[in-house]
Amino acid sequence: MSDKQEVPLNSPSMEGHHCTVGLRLEKLGMVQFFQGLTEQQLHSVNSKFTANHYERGVTIYRQGDPATMLRVVVVGSVKLVSHTMDGNDVLLDMLQPGEFFGNPMADSKHVYSETAETQTSACILSIRLSDFREVMNGYPSVAMSVLDITTDRLNESRQRIQHLSRLPVKKRIAHILVTLGNKFGEKHRLGLLIQLPLSRKDLADMAGTSAETTSRIMSQFQDEDLITSGRQWIAINNKPDLLRISAED
Amino acid sequence: MSDKQEVPLNSPSMEGHHCTVGLRLEKLGMVQFFQGLTEQQLHSVNSKFTANHYERGVTIYRQGDPATMLRVVVVGSVKLVSHTMDGNDVLLDMLQPGEFFGNPMADSKHVYSETAETQTSACILSIRLSDFREVMNGYPSVAMSVLDITTDRLNESRQRIQHLSRLPVKKRIAHILVTLGNKFGEKHRLGLLIQLPLSRKDLADMAGTSAETTSRIMSQFQDEDLITSGRQWIAINNKPDLLRISAED
DNA sequence: CGGTATTTTGATTTAGCTCAACAGACGTGG
DNA sequence: CCACGTCTGTTGAGCTAAATCAAAATACCG
Numbered sequence: 193m194s195d196k197q198e199v200p201l202n203s204p205s206m207e208g209h210h211c212t213v214g215l216r217l218e219k220l221g222m223v224q225f226f227q228g229l230t231e232q233q234l235h236s237v238n239s240k241f242t243a244n245h246y247e248r249g250v251t252i253y254r255q256g257d258p259a260t261m262l263r264v265v266v267v268g269s270v271k272l273v274s275h276t277m278d279g280n281d282v283l284l285d286m287l288q289p290g291e292f293f294g295n296p297m298a299d300s301k302h303v304y305s306e307t308a309e310t311q312t313s314a315c316i317l318s319i320r321l322s323d324f325r326e327v328m329n330g331y332p333s334v335a336m337s338v339l340d341i342t343t344d345r346l347n348e349s350r351q352r353i354q355h356l357s358r359l360p361v362k363k364r365i366a367h368i369l370v371t372l373g374n375k376f377g378e379k380h381r382l383g384l385l386i387q388l389p390l391s392r393k394d395l396a397d398m399a400g401t402s403a404e405t406t407s408r409i410m411s412q413f414q415d416e417d418l419i420t421s422g423r424q425w426i427a428i429n430n431k432p433d434l435l436r437i438s439a440e441d
Numbered sequence: 442m443s444d445k446q447e448v449p450l451n452s453p454s455m456e457g458h459h460c461t462v463g464l465r466l467e468k469l470g471m472v473q474f475f476q477g478l479t480e481q482q483l484h485s486v487n488s489k490f491t492a493n494h495y496e497r498g499v500t501i502y503r504q505g506d507p508a509t510m511l512r513v514v515v516v517g518s519v520k521l522v523s524h525t526m527d528g529n530d531v532l533l534d535m536l537q538p539g540e541f542f543g544n545p546m547a548d549s550k551h552v553y554s555e556t557a558e559t560q561t562s563a564c565i566l567s568i569r570l571s572d573f574r575e576v577m578n579g580y581p582s583v584a585m586s587v588l589d590i591t592t593d594r595l596n597e598s599r600q601r602i603q604h605l606s607r608l609p610v611k612k613r614i615a616h617i618l619v620t621l622g623n624k625f626g627e628k629h630r631l632g633l634l635i636q637l638p639l640s641r642k643d644l645a646d647m648a649g650t651s652a653e654t655t656s657r658i659m660s661q662f663q664d665e666d667l668i669t670s671g672r673q674w675i676a677i678n679n680k681p682d683l684l685r686i687s688a689e690d
Numbered sequence: 691c692g693g694t695a696t697t698t699t700g701a702t703t704t705a706g707c708t709c710a711a712c713a714g715a716c717g718t719g720g
Numbered sequence: 721c722c723a724c725g726t727c728t729g730t731t732g733a734g735c736t737a738a739a740t741c742a743a744a745a746t747a748c749c750g
Contacts, residue, residue, distance in 0.1 A: 199716095274599070278690055280607045284599050295596075297589045305596055332581055339588045340546045342595060347544075347554050349598040354523050354531045356605035357649030361706070392729060400606030405706060407730055423715055423728060441527055448748090610738070641697065654738060656698055672696060672747055691750100698745070705739085713730070720723090 200385055201425050211245040211315035213238055216266040223264050223317075224290050225337035237327055241317040248389075252308040252316065259298035261318045265289050268314025269376075269388055272306045273397070283397035285345070286311065286388070288375065296324065296338055311388060356400050359438075364399045365409050367438035369419065373428040382420050383427035391424055449634055450674050453517045453561050460494040460564035462487055465515040472513050472566075473539050474586035486576055490566040497638075501557040501565065508547035510567045514538050517563025518625075518637055521555045522646070532646035534594070535560065535637070537624065545573065545587055560637060605649050608687075613648045614658050616687035618668065622677040631669050632676035640673050 218238070226234055243266070246252060252263070255275060265287050272284040272293060284306055287293055293308055298321055310316075319327075328335035355364050377384040396406040410426075413419045418434050420427045428434065467487070475483055492515070495501060501512070504524060514536050521533040521542060533555055536542055542557055547570055559565075568576070577584040604613050626633040645655040659675075662668045667683050669676045677683065 274603050276603065276607045277688070278607070282603045282606045284602065295592060297585075297592045305599070328585070329581065332578065332584065335581065335584050335588060336546075336577070339584060339591060342588060342591045343544060343546045346591060346595045346598060349595060349602065350523065350533050350554070352602055353533065353598065353605060353649075354525065356602060357531045357646075358525045358527070358529045397606075400602075402707060403729080404708080404731085407728095408706095411730070439526070640695095651739060652697080653699085653740080656696095657738095660698070694747100694749085696745100696747075699743085701740100701742085703738105703740075705737095707734105707736080709734090710732085711730100712732100713728100715728075716726085718724090718726105720721105 199422065199425060200380060200382060200427070201387060201389060211243050211266070213241050213243045213317060216243060216315055216317070222290055223266075223292075224341060225292070225334050227337065228333040229331060233331060237331070240323045240327070241319050244316050244318065246310045246314050246316060248310055248313045250310050252310065253294070253304050255305060255307045256303050258300075259295045259302040259304045260321060262292060262294045262296050262321055262324045263308070263319075264292045264317045266315040266317055268310060268312040268316075270314060270316070271309055271311045271394070273309060274306045281393075281397045282400070283394055286372075286376075292338070292341070296321070296342075361399060361401045361405055362409050362412075363438045363440075364401070365395065365406065366413075366434045368395065368398050369413075369426065369428060370431055370434050370438060372426075373431055377428065380427060383429040384431065385427040386425065389424040390426055448671065448674060449629060449631060449676070450636060450638060453563070460492045460515070462490045462492045462566060465492060465564055465566070471539055472515075472541075473590060474541070474583050476586065477582040478580060482580060486580070489572045489576065490568050493565050493567065495559045495563050495565060497559055497562045499559050501559065502543070502553050504554060504556045505552050507549075508544045508551040508553045509570060511541060511543045511545050511570055511573045512557070512568075513541045513566045515564040515566055517559060517561040517565075519563060519565070520558055520560045520643070522558060523555045530642075530646045531649070532643055535621075535625075541587070541590070545570070545591075610648060610650045610654055611658050611661075612687045612689075613650070614644065614655065615662075615683045617644065617647050618662075618675065618677060619680055619683050619687060621675075622680055626677065629676060632678040633680065634676040635674070638673040639675055 218234070226237065229237065241264075252270065266289055268289070270287045270293060272287070274282045274284055276282065285293075294304065295302055328338065355367060359367075372386050372388075372390070373384045376386045376388050378387050379385075392406045392410065393403045395410070396403045399406065410419065410421055413434070414421060416433075418428070418430045420429055467483070475486065478486065490513075501519065515538055517538070519536045519542060521536070523531045523533055525531065534542075543553065544551055577587065604616060608616075621635050621637075621639070622633045625635045625637050627636050628634075641655045641659065642652045644659070645652045648655065659668065659670055662683070663670060667677070667679045669678055
């Protein structure tokens with residue numbers, strides 16, 4: 193794999209500041225579904241959250257646990273994984289700061305249908321579902337925003353069903369790379385760098401294929417100068433052509 | 442295929458009564474998300490809907506059309522299909538009376554991301570999205586119910602991603618049969634009859650496989666007395682074993 | 691009864707999986 | 721700073737599930 197540079201990722205720095213509700217929620221303030229709220233309102237809602245810091249690779253909750261909390265990523269990133277009985281994983285989603293996870297409408301009978309794990313060290317806010325329900329009742333704009341996001345996620349999810357059903361692995365991976373680039377990409381001398389530790393297996397679990405096949409395809413893309421990649425990182429050099437590959441025919 | 446009986450499906454009868462808003466919405470009254478409303482409220486909401494009757498196999502809207510309406514199935518069933526560029530189809534969902542379809546949160550820029558087609562003759566209610574937004578604002582319980590349903594659909598959709606990613610075709614089809622049986626099944630001397638015209642290709646488009654492979658697997662299931670099936674219909678004789686097949690290992 | 695759409699079945703091909711070995715990269719402790 | 725062990729990624733070879741291609745058989749429709 194010729195000349196591989198040092199790891200180019202910035203790890204999300206918690207340096208100095210603690211992961212506290214006050215600091216973080218206000219500062220970033222832009223948790224998707226709290227957009228429309230006033231300073232006042234934000235403050236009252238804010239008080240219902242608890243903040244937690246997690247190291248990289250830590251499990252936040254497990255598939256099958258009672259679904260009691262709704263969570264929001266403040267710093268870092270979180271992946272949602274579903275484990276199959278035969279030991280395979282499916283990577284359902286990767287979340288950025290500002291995004292929520294956990295079933296917002298679960299009642300006491302529900303359990304989480306996936307496992308949530310930090311992908312970098314992270315700061316996560318939690319709110320009890322009963323409290324969140326009150327928030328949605330008190331501020332209908334929050335409920336609408338949650339509905340909006342959930343609808344978008346459903347659409348993404350259905351697109352993925354389409355891809356898994358009808359596209360060959362190469363196109364699926366090309367598409368995933370473009371999507372990740374759009375969501376997590378940052379300009380960098382190496383190209384559009386995906387700011388996340390991302391292994392071949394992660395990619396494979398997103399594409400519904402094996403790590404070996406993923407590796408082969410990534411090597412191909414690398415040979416064609418579409419990407420630059422090393423251990424746990426990927427940069428996109430030619431997004432238009434990747435897009436073309438994912439859609440052509 | 443030995444002894445094939447006459448087609449055992451009941452086609453949804455529109456006999457006599459027209460497909461009108463008043464008659465249908467009130468009578469069935471149980472459109473999922475209008476549950477909590479009073480007679481009064483139902484009546485006012487009701488007036489914003491338009492009713493339409495469609496023959497079997499008719500396209501209600503097409504993937505890519507501007508998403509202007511939200512629709513509810515009153516009688517009959519509707520399938521949501523996504524067409525791929527290479528002429529393959531993916532069957533995303535099949536809807537029963539009481540279920541809604543069309544993007545509830547679309548704004549003027551959105552287009553439908555799938556095609557909606559009647560699977561039987563059907564009566565469909567439509568409401569303009571701007572009106573539906575008002576309804577949700579006026580009756581927060583409606584918005585909550587829509588969110589609840591959308592969350593459930595997201596979870597189903599993710600389960601399907603799992604299956605497509607990691608299960609062999611036989612297990613996927615077994616699971617789909619069980620699911621269809623639960624949703625559309627009616628007791629019948631032949632077994633749990635799925636009350637829908639359902640071709641091998643439909644099943645294939647749900648399982649992300651080819652019609653030929655689907656046919657082979659259905660023949661196998663038939664040989665093992667798990668199902669009885671003819672042209673466009675399926676009855677389930679042994680749900681427990683089908684479930685076992687879908688989950689075993 | 692003839693025509694069309696659906697389903698079945700067979701034969702062949704192939705994309706992608708699995709198994710296996712190896713090679714780089716990273717981290718750690720001496 | 722180097723040596724070692726452990727992950728992560730690469731590459732090869734063979735195998736298999738499922739696709740594709742092709743044809744016949746069956747069911748439905750007027």
